[in-house]
Amino acid sequence: MEQTSAFTLHVRLDNVAVVTIDVPGEKMNTLKASFGPEVHAIIKQVRDNHSLQGLVFISGKPDNFVAGADINMIAGCQSAAEAQSLAQQGQQIMAEIAALPIPVVAAIHGACLGGGLELALACHARICTDDEKTKLGLPEVQLGLLPGSGGTQRLPRLVGVSNALDMILTGKQLRPRQALKLGLVDDVVPQSILLNAAVELALKGRKPSRVLPVRERILAGPLGRSLLFNLVGKKTEQKTKGNYPATRRILDVIKTGLEQGSHSGYEAEAKAFGELAMTPQSAALRSIFFASTELKKEHGGDAEPRPIHAVGVLGGGLMGGGIAYVTASKGHLPVRIKDISNDGINHALKYSWDLLDKKVRRRHMKAAERQREMARISGGTDYHGFSHREIVVEAVFEDLALKQKMVAEIERYAAAHTIFASNTSSLPIADIAANAARPEQVIGLHYFSPVDKMPLVEVIPHAGTSAETISTTVALAKKQGKTPIVVGDSAGFYVNRILAPYINEAMRCLVEGEPIEKIDEALVKYGFPVGPIQLLDEVGIDVGTKISPILQNAYGDRFAAPPAIDAILKDDRKGRKNGRGFYLYPAKGRKSKKQADPAIYKLLGVTPKGQLDPQVIAERCVLMMLNEAARCLDEVVVRSARDGDIGAVFGIGFPPFLGGPFRYMDSRGAGDIVARLERLAGQYGERFTPCDRLRQMAENNLTFSGTVNPAAEVGVKEA
Numbered sequence: 001m002e003q004t005s006a007f008t009l010h011v012r013l014d015n016v017a018v019v020t021i022d023v024p025g026e027k028m029n030t031l032k033a034s035f036g037p038e039v040h041a042i043i044k045q046v047r048d049n050h051s052l053q054g055l056v057f058i059s060g061k062p063d064n065f066v067a068g069a070d071i072n073m074i075a076g077c078q079s080a081a082e083a084q085s086l087a088q089q090g091q092q093i094m095a096e097i098a099a100l101p102i103p104v105v106a107a108i109h110g111a112c113l114g115g116g117l118e119l120a121l122a123c124h125a126r127i128c129t130d131d132e133k134t135k136l137g138l139p140e141v142q143l144g145l146l147p148g149s150g151g152t153q154r155l156p157r158l159v160g161v162s163n164a165l166d167m168i169l170t171g172k173q174l175r176p177r178q179a180l181k182l183g184l185v186d187d188v189v190p191q192s193i194l195l196n197a198a199v200e201l202a203l204k205g206r207k208p209s210r211v212l213p214v215r216e217r218i219l220a221g222p223l224g225r226s227l228l229f230n231l232v233g234k235k236t237e238q239k240t241k242g243n244y245p246a247t248r249r250i251l252d253v254i255k256t257g258l259e260q261g262s263h264s265g266y267e268a269e270a271k272a273f274g275e276l277a278m279t280p281q282s283a284a285l286r287s288i289f290f291a292s293t294e295l296k297k298e299h300g301g302d303a304e305p306r307p308i309h310a311v312g313v314l315g316g317g318l319m320g321g322g323i324a325y326v327t328a329s330k331g332h333l334p335v336r337i338k339d340i341s342n343d344g345i346n347h348a349l350k351y352s353w354d355l356l357d358k359k360v361r362r363r364h365m366k367a368a369e370r371q372r373e374m375a376r377i378s379g380g381t382d383y384h385g386f387s388h389r390e391i392v393v394e395a396v397f398e399d400l401a402l403k404q405k406m407v408a409e410i411e412r413y414a415a416a417h418t419i420f421a422s423n424t425s426s427l428p429i430a431d432i433a434a435n436a437a438r439p440e441q442v443i444g445l446h447y448f449s450p451v452d453k454m455p456l457v458e459v460i461p462h463a464g465t466s467a468e469t470i471s472t473t474v475a476l477a478k479k480q481g482k483t484p485i486v487v488g489d490s491a492g493f494y495v496n497r498i499l500a501p502y503i504n505e506a507m508r509c510l511v512e513g514e515p516i517e518k519i520d521e522a523l524v525k526y527g528f529p530v531g532p533i534q535l536l537d538e539v540g541i542d543v544g545t546k547i548s549p550i551l552q553n554a555y556g557d558r559f560a561a562p563p564a565i566d567a568i569l570k571d572d573r574k575g576r577k578n579g580r581g582f583y584l585y586p587a588k589g590r591k592s593k594k595q596a597d598p599a600i601y602k603l604l605g606v607t608p609k610g611q612l613d614p615q616v617i618a619e620r621c622v623l624m625m626l627n628e629a630a631r632c633l634d635e636v637v638v639r640s641a642r643d644g645d646i647g648a649v650f651g652i653g654f655p656p657f658l659g660g661p662f663r664y665m666d667s668r669g670a671g672d673i674v675a676r677l678e679r680l681a682g683q684y685g686e687r688f689t690p691c692d693r694l695r696q697m698a699e700n701n702l703t704f705s706g707t708v709n710p711a712a713e714v715g716v717k718e719a
Contacts, residue, residue, distance in 0.1 A: 006035055008060070009042050015053040016199045017046055022060025028067040029059055031115040036089055043096050054202025055100060057123060058107040058195055063133050065108045066116025071143065071286055074277050084274025090115065090149030091266050094122035103206050107198035109191055112136045113173065118147055121154040124206050126184065127198050129191040130176050132365075136184060137173035143289060144282030144657065146250045148273035153257045153265040159183050160216030161225065161258065165232050168250050177363060183210050220258065229255055241525045243657050246276050280667060284659030288649055291642045292483055300459060300474035300486045303467035306417070308476055311335045312392035314406055316344030316379065319423055320395035321351030322451025323480075327393075328352065328376035331479035336386065337379035345379035352377055355452060383413035391419040391476055393445055398424060398546070403432045411437050419469050421445035421476075425496055426547050429489045430462035440466040443473050446493060447482075448651055449539065456650035457482045462489045485647050488637040491554035492547060494644065495651040497632060498661070500551050501624035501687070503544065504561050506532035508684075509617050511562045515608040516582050516596035522614035523621060527655025532621060533582045534594070535652075537575035541582075545569060558687040567603045620684065623677055625654075627691055629661040633704065634693040641704040662704040670697035 006029075008020045019042060023029050046055055059065045069090070077083040097104060097119070106112075106120035108128035117136055120126050128134050138147045138155065146152055147168065156164035159182045166172070176188045186207070189197045218224040229251060236247045249272040257265020276282050299305060311331075313324045316339035327335040329352070337348045356370040365373075378385070386392065392414060394406050403422055410420050420442045422432050433442035444460030457477045461470050470486065477484035487494040509519050510533065520531020536544045551559040568582075575581035584597045601608055629644055631637075638644040645660020658664040665673050674690045681688035690698075697703070 005038065007038050007042055009045060011049070011052070012199070014199065014203065015051050016202050017052050017055045018195070019055065019057050020060045021057065021066060028064050029061055029116070030067055030070040031119070032070045033073055033086060033089055036093060039093050040096070043100070046100060052102050054103045054105065054199070056105050056107050056195065056198045056202055057119065058198065059109060061110065064110035065112040066119060067111045068114030068116055071289065074286065077277060080274040080278045083277035084270050087148030087270035087273040090118070091270060094118060094150045097122040103202045105198045105202045107194050108134060108136070108185070109194055110134055113139055114147065115149055118149040118151040121151060121158065125186045125201050127187045127189060127194065127201055128176050128179060128185045129194050130188050131191055134176050135173040136179045137171060138168050139171035139173065141169060141246050141250065142171040142285065144244065144246050144279060144285040145276050146246055146253060146269065146272055148269060150266065150269070152250065152253045152269045153262050156254055156258065158210065160212050160219065161254065162216065162219050162228060165254065168254070169236060169247055175364060225258060241527065243527050243655065245279055245281060249276060281657040284657055284663055287659050287663055288645065288656055291646050294642070295483055295485070295646060296478065299471040300484065301467045301470045303471045305471040305475035306390060306468060308333060308390045308472065308479065310389050311476065312386050312389040312414070313337045313395060314392060315339060315395040316348035317395065319447060319449065319451060321348035322449070323393050323395055323423065323447060324348055324377055325352040325355055325452055326480040329356070329373050330481035331476070333479065334376045336389070337377070338383060338386065339379065339381060342381060345381070348379060349377060383409065386410070386414045389414055389418055391421055391472065393421045393423060395423040398426060400427055400431055403427065404435050407432060407436050407442060419443065419472055421473055423447050426492060426550050428491070429460050433462055433464065439464045441469050443469050444489065444493070445473055445477065455483050456495070456647060457484045458493050458495060458647070459484045459486045460489050460493055461486065483646060483650055485643040486639060488635070490635070490637055492551050494632055494638050494647050496547055497551065497637065498625045498628045498648065499652050500548060500559055501628050502621045503532045503536055504548065504559065505621045505624045507562050507565055509612065509620065511564050511604060511606060513606050513609045514612055514617060515610050516600065518610050518614065519617055522617040525614060526618040526622065527657060529653040537581035537583055539575070540577055541568060541573055541575045564604045568600065571603055619676065620680060623680060623688065626661050626665055626673060627677060627688070627694065630665070630693045631691045633662070634691065666703040666705065670694050670702065674698040
C-alpha cells in the first residue's frame with residue numbers, strides 16, 4: 001500500500017484498486033491544486049497496472065466524501081488568467097480519470113459537493129449511501145462562480161439539460177433518493193456495504209450510457225434547447241434581477257457545450273470561471289462564506305461552553321414552537337415546553353408535527369424517523385422536568401413584568417446552573433435580569449421568524465452575563481443549526497435597529513405618494529428578497545410598529561415613523577396574519593398575483609402618483625440602513641464589521657452579492673457614502689446626516705477593515 005498526503009492507493013485481492021481520500025488534519029475533504037501531482041501519480045500507477053479490474057474512489061472521513069474545492073485557492077489568484085488556469089488543472093485531472101480504461105466508481109457517503117461531485121461525475125458510475133448526511137450538488141453559483149472542473153459539461157449529458165440547469169443555477173443539494181431518481185447515482189445502499197457494493201459495480205464492467213427520458217431528449221434537440229434556454233433565461237433574470245453575473249455565464253457555457261461540443265464547452269467553462277472569480281459579486285459572496293465559517297468555530301468568548309443535554313422552552317406560540325422544533329430536529333436534544341394552557345402545548349407540538357409530516361410526504365424522511373423526532377418534544381402546564389435543563393429559552397409576550405416573572409420562576413424550579421435565555425426583540429436584557437438572583441445566567445437569544453427557516457440568531461449578554469453563559473448559549477444556537485452573532489444590549493439590538501430606519505423610509509416614500517408595489521419592486525431590484533412594505537406585512541404591522549417608539553425614545557427623531565401610519569393600525573391591519581395589511585390576501589386556496597390594497601391610500605389620504613425614480617427610493621432606504629450600521633459598529637453594538645455583515649445578510653436579506661453593509665460601504669468608499677447622505681439630508685431632512693464614524697473615515701480615506709481605501713478617491717460604480 002502506497003500512501004500520499006491525501007490519497008492512499010490500495011489494491012485488493014480481487015484486483016480492484018481503492019483510492020481513499022483523507023486530507024490530513026482536516027475535518028472535511030477539500031480538493032487543492034497542490035494535490036495535482038499526487039493524483040497524477042496515482043492515475044499513472046492505475047494505468048500501468050494491467051491486472052486491475054476496476055477502481056473505486058472512497059472517503060476516509062466519517063461523514064463526508066469531498067465537500068468541494070478549497071476556496072482559498074481563488075483568493076490567492078491575482079487575475080482571471082490565474083483562476084482560469086486553476087479550472088484547467090481541475091479539468092485535466094477529471095479528464096484523466098474519465099479516460100481510464102477500467103471501470104471507475106465513486107463510493108459516496110456524506111457531502112459530495114462542488115469539486116467533489118465533479119470528481120464523481122468524471123467516474124464511470126456512482127453509488128451513494130442512504131444516510132441523511134449524504135447530499136450531492138454543485139453549489140458554486142452561491143459563491144458567484146460556476147463549476148470549473150467539467151461539471152457544466154458532464155452533468156447535462158448525465159441527467160439531461162433541464163435537470164442540470166436546475167441544479168447548477170440554484171446550487172440545490174439532492175438527497176440520495178432524489179439523486180437516484182435523476183440518474184445522478186446508479187444505486188443507493190446502506191453505509192455498511194458501500195465499499196463492497198462499489199467494488200461489485202466496478203467488477204461488472206462499464207454499463208452502456210444511460211438513455212435519457214424522452215422529455216430530456218427533446219430538450220437536447222435544437223428546437224427544444226432554444227425554447228428551454230429562452231424560458232430559463234427569462235425566469236433566471238426575473239429572479240436575480242441581473243445582480244448575479246454567474247447565472248448568465250452558466251447558461252452560456254452549458255449552451256456552448258451542447259451546441260459546439262465538449263471541447264468548446266470546457267474552454268468556455270474555464271474562461272468563465274476565471275472571469276467570474278474576479279468579479280466583485282463573487283468576492284462579496286466568498287467573504288460571506290468565509291465569515292460564516294469563522295463564526296462556526298467561535299464560542300462568542302474565551303470560556304468553554306457547558307455541555308447541553310436538555311432544553312426548556314417557555315411559551316407554545318409561533319416562536320416557542322419553532323424554537324422547540326429546531327432544538328429537537330436539528331440539535332437532537334430533548335426539549336420540554338411549558339405553557340399556561342394545554343392548547344398552547346398542542347399548538348407547539350402541531351407546529352413540529354406539520355414540518356416533519358411535510359418531510360415524510362416529500363420522502364425526505366421515514367415515518368419512523370418522524371416519530372423519533374417527535375419523541376424528543378414534550379410539554380405541560382407546570383415546571384415538571386425543568387430541574388434537568390441546562391438552558392431555558394423564554395418566548396412569551398413582549399412584556400417586561402411577565403419576563404421578569406419567568407426569570408424568578410426558572411430560578412425557583414430549574415437547576416442552580418440553568419441559563420435563562422430570553423427571545424426578546426426589543427426589551428433590554430439588563431431590565432429582564434434586574435430582579436434575578438443569578439443575573440450572570442440571564443441572556444438574550446433573539447430568533448427571527450419563521451424560526452425553522454431564518455439562519456441568524458442574536459446572542460445578547462447584558463453587562464453582568466458570565467462568559468460561560470455566553471459561550472453555552474452560542475453553543476445551543478449552533479446545535480440548532482443557527483449562525484449566532486453576539487451583539488450589545490441596547491434598544492433594537494443590531495438587526496432591528498438597522499431595519500427600522502430602512503422600513504420607516506419606505507413608509508415616508510408611501511406617504512409622499514409612491515405606490516406600494518413600486519417601493520417594494522425598487523428594493524427587490526436592488527437585491528433584497530422582498531420589499532420593505534411586504535416584509536412589514538410578513539412580520540406583522542403591529543409587531544413592527546411596536547419597536548419604533550422604543551427606538552425613537554432611545555435614539556431620537558431619526559427613528560420616528562410617519563404619523564399617518566397610525567391610521568393603518570387603527571384600521572386593525574396586522575398584515576398577513578389577519579389577512580389585512582398593505583397587500584390584499586385572497587381567500588385560502590385562491591392564487592393571484594400579489595396586489596396592494598387600494599384602501600391603504602384612502603387611509604393615508606394620499607393619491608399614488610409615483611414620481612420618484614426607483615433608484616432614488618432604493619438609495620433613500622438603503623442609506624438609512626448603512627448610516628445606522630456604521631453607528632452600531634461605532635457603539636460596539638456589533639463586535640466587528642464581519643458580524644455586522646453576517647447579521648444583515650442572514651437576518652434581513654441584505655443583498656448577498658454586495659457582501660453586507662460594511663463591505664458594501666468599503667467598496668463604495670466612505671467619501672462616496674458621506675456625499676450621498678449629505679445630498680439626501682439637503683433634500684429630505686437631517687435624518688440622513690452622516691454619522692461621525694463615516695465622516696472621520698471619509699476624511700482619512702479609511703475602510704471598516706482599518707486600511708486605506710483606494711476606491712474611496714474615485715467611488716466604485718458597481719451595484
